[in-house]
Amino acid sequence: MRINIHAGHNPDGKIACGAVGLIRESTEARIVKDKVIALLKAQGHTVYDCTVDNGTSQNDVLRKIVSHCNAHPVDLDVSIHFNAGANKTANNRTTGTEVYVYSASSRAKEAARRVADAISALGFQNRGVKYRSSLYVLKHTKAPALLIEICFVDDPDDIRIYDADQAAQAIAQGLTAIK
Numbered sequence: 291m292r293i294n295i296h297a298g299h300n301p302d303g304k305i306a307c308g309a310v311g312l313i314r315e316s317t318e319a320r321i322v323k324d325k326v327i328a329l330l331k332a333q334g335h336t337v338y339d340c341t342v343d344n345g346t347s348q349n350d351v352l353r354k355i356v357s358h359c360n361a362h363p364v365d366l367d368v369s370i371h372f373n374a375g376a377n378k379t380a381n382n383r384t385t386g387t388e389v390y391v392y393s394a395s396s397r398a399k400e401a402a403r404r405v406a407d408a409i410s411a412l413g414f415q416n417r418g419v420k421y422r423s424s425l426y427v428l429k430h431t432k433a434p435a436l437l438i439e440i441c442f443v444d445d446p447d448d449i450r451i452y453d454a455d456q457a458a459q460a461i462a463q464g465l466t467a468i469k
Contacts (some may be wrong), residue, residue: 309372311443369438373385389438396420398436405465441457
């Protein structure tokens with residue numbers, strides 16, 4: 291399989307660096323992305339890292355990511371993110387994981403379902419596959435694309451069970467359908 295993977299924002303401390311809560315999206319997305327790439331390469335897949343570290347604005351980051359992705363003929367484009375907006379205190383219930391694809395007919399839909407299921411098996415609520423035709427990466431990449439929201443940076447219950455190694459393993463498993 292040929293796969294593009296990127297962390298969806300600029301690095302911490304720069305403009306458009308993603309959500310900040312109990313953890314920082316940009317930092318954790320890069321950690322998970324690197325682990326997923328290593329796992330996929332170890333399985334013999336061709337993987338391109340399309341992460342951008344020098345965007346001058348949110349739109350510039352998105353344009354550069356899509357440009358990097360579209361430079362490679364791949365089977366799948368994968369965007370790794372963490373969500374925010376849980377607005378809750380600890381209650382022993384996670385807000386959870388969700389994976390976005392462009393539409394119900396997206397060729398990335400089955401991989402998205404497998405990724406959501408694999409991440410939720412770690413203990414996160416499965417918010418499922420959602421459709422979002424307005425998300426820039428999903429709309430403008432040539433290959434089928436999915437955007438993974440691993441968990442919520444501002445939910446203490448999500449962060450209590452979040453583990454980068456386990457998240458990466460779940461994503462790699464979901465993308466390749468290998469147990």
